[in-house]
Amino acid sequence: MNIYDPQPNMKPGEARCPGPSTRDLVLSDGWELPAQLLAENYVYMGDEDIPFERYTSKEFFDLEMTKMWNKTWQWTCRDEHIPEVGDYYTYDIGNYSIIVVRAAPDEVKAYVNSCLHRGTQLRPSDSTGSVQHFRCPFHGWTWNLDGSLKEIPCRWDFPKVTDEEFKLPEVKIAKWGGFYFINMDENAMPLEEWIGPLAEHFANWPLDNRYVRLHIQKILPANWKASQEAFVEAYHSLETHAHAMPFSANLNAQYDIFSERVTRFFHTFGFPDPSYTKSQTEQELLDAMGMLPPGTKVPDGVTARSFLAAHFRKTLGEDRGIDLSTRSDSEMLDSIEYHLFPNMFLFPGVSLPMVYRFRPNGMDPDSAIFDLLFLEELAPGQERPEAPEPYKIDIGTSYETVPGIGPFLGHVYDQDTGNLEMQQKGFKAARKTAQTLGNYQEIRVRRLHKTLDSYLNA
Template identity: 60%
Template sequence: MNVQAHETLEPGEARCPGPSTRDLILRDGWNVPPELVTESYEFLGDEDIPYERYTSRALFAREMEKLWPKVWQWACREEHVPEVGDYHVYDVGNHSILVIRVAEDEIKAYYNSCLHRGTQLRPSDSTGSVTQLRCPFHGWTWNLDGSLREIPCRWDFPKVTDEAFSLPEVKVARWGGFVFINMDPDAMPLEEYLEVLPAHFANWPLDRRYTAVHVQKILPANWKAAQEAFAEAYHVLETHSQALYTASDANAQYDVFGERTSRFIHTVGIPSPHLTEPVSQEEILKRMRGGQGDMDIPLGGTARAVVADHLRQALGEAYKIDLSAWSPSELMDSIQYHLFPNTYMHSGITLPLIYRFRPNGMDTESAIFDILVLRPIPEGEAAPEPPEPVKLGVDDSYLTVRGLDPGLAQVYDQDTKNLGMQQRAFHNRGKRGETLGNYQEIRIRRMHKTLDTYLRA
């Protein structure tokens, strides 16, 4: 939608002048899944978002009570618990959940707490394999299926019965190779909670990918502010200006599909609308190739198409999969979905990223940021064992992580610097809230509105 006179439009109708993301994707001349060029936007208001939402300990406590125990959230990948007895401990705030494979095709989850005096059965943030669940304090023991197995000095606990002292279970469901948990026994089925994701990701199945890199970093910001930094391309102009020649930003597409799912798409290989001088296709190609001039652009062709053709062949050979039907957009563009409350999923091959944001223990003003790089599993092969997460402190650079693209590492370092400055400024006097763009920051507003429905419940 081209816009010349914004003052004649209703709130939320304005768009960046020039071709839309949909126009750019269709211009490639490929058949693409209809879900990729679907547009879904709704104006959701323009009130400021109070800074208290990122600093208030009272609000944080309400989230621990009313949000995190009521939502579906992924705890691990299935490859983290491939064999019977394999477990993974997922912590969010003051909640600790033990996920364990109890049979070849059955995964259960329990509150990570002994029914004697409450000690954690397995350490926080741990992964391993066991034949039973034994408390390290007094030795109370449960079978993998949660049934009570042994109590030392059982004669001293006449009130304890096997039936009443099975480990309390947490709801578990699987999708896309992820293991999701929900502490609410009355929670809606995961398939319903996911809204459009199963239909859209049928084109890009995540269960046929494996974890190649896992980075876990402490961010100096509230978990909501931390994830909002990744919800829009509006910040590219100032924060990631090195990308302006190869990534459109102001004309990115933003979609809200329901209360819990949203998306943005911004194209790669197309210059930013902010650039005032024309950029040649040769210059775009040079920058996309990191300064290498080893490719030619045919007459009338584009750098985007040339790089896409190269990636289609090179990545297809590297991953031993057929990418011949993948369009330039599916190969290269940043196609990022959000699942409330804390997950971002990219569908592409060159940006195969999964993000998760959660509170760092009970600290209101820091967060744990997980990045998974998911590579395709070669045809006919099993997923390799997942790597141990590389753990970074606030001041550690992503450039130290082996296997993480240096360009992405630079981007993440730039984002982290912004977050610390933003979180500190939330406490300043003066204007007391965020003023959001109606279109480019709609995903942030949608997240807060959905959060409010849980906090009011």
């Protein structure tokens, strides 16, 4: 059967790309795989179109701000951002601004970033640093790190102010995997319940044993949802990443819905895509991947995939001082991408150790802030390095210009975000006013909108 032909006698959501599945491919490696890599859970959730106004309407955007963003768990920073008492990190989402601070060696708190006198921010947006207290730059009202009121200049003029009533308003904060999450809803469910199956899936890939090697921040010219939806399916690879078809199996990627907030896609690297029908040797496949020096030869009887995985096991292990001998080919090479609603992406793999975050750029529905972090595993006994400052690039700057990302990944990220401006403009120009989704390959887009609606319709 041609991979582009419809499959007869199938219920909606049952059709799959002909040929081996992702599960078939990773099992063919011969490794004993973690149970979470063998898990499968697809759920058909209807086929209604998604209106474009959800990406362009200021009214819809404002509704998200007042009914979703202030009621969801979002990661703000990691342990290495605030290692010492007094270290703080500000996190903005729309008009909301939060200060996360290490108030004591074993205590991290989050406060609304607003003075209780006349509202001035206590610390600038998008800032980090270290303080002994929070002192308003306008009139000098000051709070201790634990949120208690420390000083009011001319306090004799404020008889109604009491220490108890004028503590800094706290925001719920919790930690998982080395990340600090905040939630502005006082009645929010515990973070453990929010994460749900994610904790079990990452039991073999502990994120608190990693550190931020590189942090890139870029403004994207599209709505925050459209920006992250560019990363939740591999269907776009056929056109956007056409160069990768000889060595990246995208159209037979696996899509999983583990809860209303946790989804995954999983596709392999080192196998040709089902759409690529040209015959190639293992040497040609390795050469097409372009990951090793020109002239590197694949030994007889060895696949390009296993050879590349073994190379990374040795070189990355030696470079990082960690033992990778038990990591499967899949964990070494494949794109295994989890999404936690509303805006967090996690990759547990070794050579692709990324974390993404997408959020609105201020109150603009037409742009988004994309944070891209590379989290690498700590060697035994290694002290956690201080987190690097974000390397900020503007809309027109290539990711390839960022020191440390490498030309291969830089080029891929340029491709992934290169369509966004035209998509955002196309939303507004369209006569057809909604997008039509694939039942399987774009199920994570639909799951995102259904979860979002559960807040907007509450």
